[in-house]
Structures are given as structure tokens and as C-alpha cells.
Amino acid sequence: IAGITQAPTSQILAAGRRMTLRCTQDMRHNAMYWYRQDLGLGLRLIHYSNTAGTTGKGEVPDGYSVSRANTDDFPLTLASAVPSQTSVYFCASSQGLLNKQFFGPGTRLTVL
């Protein structure tokens, strides 16, 4: 593993189903983030984590939850998916606040 990996690459999901998007980094970065990218809206922060064991809400947290049990992993869970959660999801990490973020390749999620 080099950098950030995300799984799955893409997923089609029925509305009402539960889904967990996985994110793993091997850079030992303390901070991790989840964004969604939608046409005309850019990248919007869903949740973030300053360090293992802590999480915080971003701009659009409703309908999503995260956990940060260790430094490397930051899964994003949709408890009951809705069509408005159709988007491309990016995970990112950074070493501290004032450092560049490294992004994963993204997960394309379609909720029908």
C-alpha cells in the first residue's frame, strides 16, 4: 500500500441499505477527512478526524457516521442510504492542519 486506498471503487446501492466506505492510509498521518464531490458544488467536507479516537462534523454530516479506531483507518458509514447520497466520495489525510492533504482515488456511489 502506498498513500491512501479506498474501497470499493464503485457501488450501486438500493435506497435504505447500509453501506460502509473504507479508507486506509499508510503515511501515519494524524488527520483524515471524508469529502463528497458533486457537480457544481465542488468538494464538501462530511466528517474529519484530528487524531485517532476523535472525530468531528464537517459541512454536510447528516446521514453519515465515521469512526477512527486507529491511525490508519477511517471508514464512512451510510446507515440508510438515500438517492441524494449519490456522489463521488474522497478520503484524504494530512500530517497536521497546515499541511497538504493527500487524497484517495475516490468511490463512486449510486443510490437507487
Added chain:
Amino acid sequence: DQQVKQNSPSLSVQEGRISILNCDYTNSMFDYFLWYKKYPAEGPTFLISISSIKDKNEDGRFTVFLNKSAKHLSLHIVPSQPGDSAVYFCAATPTSGTYKYIFGTGTRLKVLA
């Protein structure tokens, strides 16, 4: 309310000429700014950053200018190359430890050969 705005959704520039991408912000607490480049089907990659204590930062062909009084920053690419064709996002954050980066909506740059 969009705190970080990129008002030009797209820009076309001839190869070898200068590309200027603009970004405006409304939150006066923002004092650290970054530019990212994104190719289709890939995650964004970091390009250049600037702190509010500076008004210019340069890295090779890329220069970012910050005008704090106007709450405006711009990215200059000189000379532009076809490989620069991508979507460019500016992002801003306050240095108060919130870890909340706010991104603009992006500008799609097309460099014509």
C-alpha cells in the same frame, strides 16, 4: 452560503500562454489557502499553498497571489501546457485547529495545443 467561490466554471488557454484561475472567499478567519488539481477519475493532488502572512508563493510554473484586503487569491500558470488541463480547486482554512478545509466549486482549465 458558499464561503469559497470560484466564479469561472471553465477556462480555455492557448499552450504557452498564461492561465489565471481566480478564487474569492468571504470568511475573514481563513488564513491558509491551497490549490489542488484534479484529473478525471482521480483524487485531487496538491499544487501549491500560501499563508496569509505572505502575498505571493511560487513553485516552478505555478504562482499563487493573495490579496487579503480583497479576500481574493489567484493561481498563475506560466507557461501553460496541455498536461495542465484539469479541474483546479482552491481551498481555505483558518489556522485555529479546526481541520475544516472549505473548497471552492472548481474551475476546469483546458490548455489548447
